C-alpha cells in the first residue's frame with residue numbers, strides 16, 4: 432500500500448467513524464474500534480463469557496467507542512491460528528491455553544510440565560503471586576512473541592478419557608491412543624504414562640474418537656462436556672496429570688496503535704476478566720460433573736497418582752533442567 436492509499440484508507444475509515452486497528456491507519460483517539468476476539472469454546476463457556484463481559488465494560492467506559500466482537504467455537508481457527516492472527520494484528524484478543532503458547536514462549540512451558548502444580552488452588556496461588564506477573568511480563572517483553580499478555584485464566588485439571596475401558600492404573604492405559612495438544616512435551620508425557628500420545632487440533636477430537644482414529648483424549652470437565660466428548664468416550668478418570676492455565680493476550684501490533692489511556696483501560700478490564708472467569712470456572716466444573724453423571728459417564732475418582740508421578744520422571748529429565756529454579760519457586764508457593 433503506498434502513502435496515498437494509506438491516507439485515503441485512513442480518511443475513509445474516519446468518514447465511517449471506524450478504524451479497524453489491524454489496518455494501516457494510525458490510532459485516532461475518537462474513532463470507534465471493534466476489537467476482534469477469538470476462543471475455541473462456545474458462547475457461555477467461562478472464558479468466552481468473561482471476554483464478552485469485558486467487551487460490555489469497554490463499551491460502557493468509552494460510550495461505545497471501544498467494543499469486542501467475539502468469534503467463539505473456533506470460527507477463526509484453532510489456538511495456533513489465533514496466536515498467529517494476533518501476532519500480525521488480524522485479531523486483537525485471543526484466549527489460548529498455555530499448552531499452545533509453550534512452543535512459542537519457552538518460559539511458560541514450565542506450567543505445561545506434568546504434575547508441576549499440586550492442585551488448582553496451588554496453580555492459582557502461583558498465578559496470583561510474583562511468578563504469574565513475571566511470566567506475563569516476559570511474554571509481553573519478548574519481541575518475538577508479538578503479544579501483550581493481559582491475564583491468566585483457569586482451566587482446572589486435565590483427566591484422561593476414552594471409549595475402551597476405565598483407566599484406574601497405569602496398566603489400563605497401555606496401547607490406548609490418546610489425543611494431546613500439539614506440544615512435544617505432552618506427547619512425551621502421554622508416552623511416558625504408557626499410552627500413545629497423538630497430536631491433533633481440538634476441532635478434530637470428537638470425530639477422531641468417533642471414528643476410532645484415537646481411543647480417547649484428556650481434558651478438563653467443562654471441555655469434555657462442551658465439546659460433547661461424553662457422547663463418544665464413556666470412561667473418564669480423574670488423573671489430573673496436567674493443570675494448565677490459560678492466557679488472555681492482545682496483539683502487540685494493535686496495542687501499539689492504542690492510546691496509553693485505552694491500554695490502561697484494557698489492562699484493567701483484562702484483570703477483572705481474569706477474576707470473573709475464575710468464579711465462572713468453578714460453576715462450570717460443578718455443572719459439567721452433574722451432566723456427566725446424568726449421561727452415565729463412568730467416572731473413576733480413585734486414581735492412585737503416585738505411580739503416574741513416578742513414570743513421568745523422564746519427561747522432567749528431558750525438559751525440566753532449564754526450569755529447575757522456577758520449579759523450586761513454584762513448589763515453594765503455598
Ligand code: GTR
Nearest residue numbers: 527528586612633650651654
Ligand atoms: C481446553 C482449553 C482449550 C484447548 C483445549 C485442547 O481445555 O480450554 O484452550 O487448549 O483444551 O485440548 O486443545
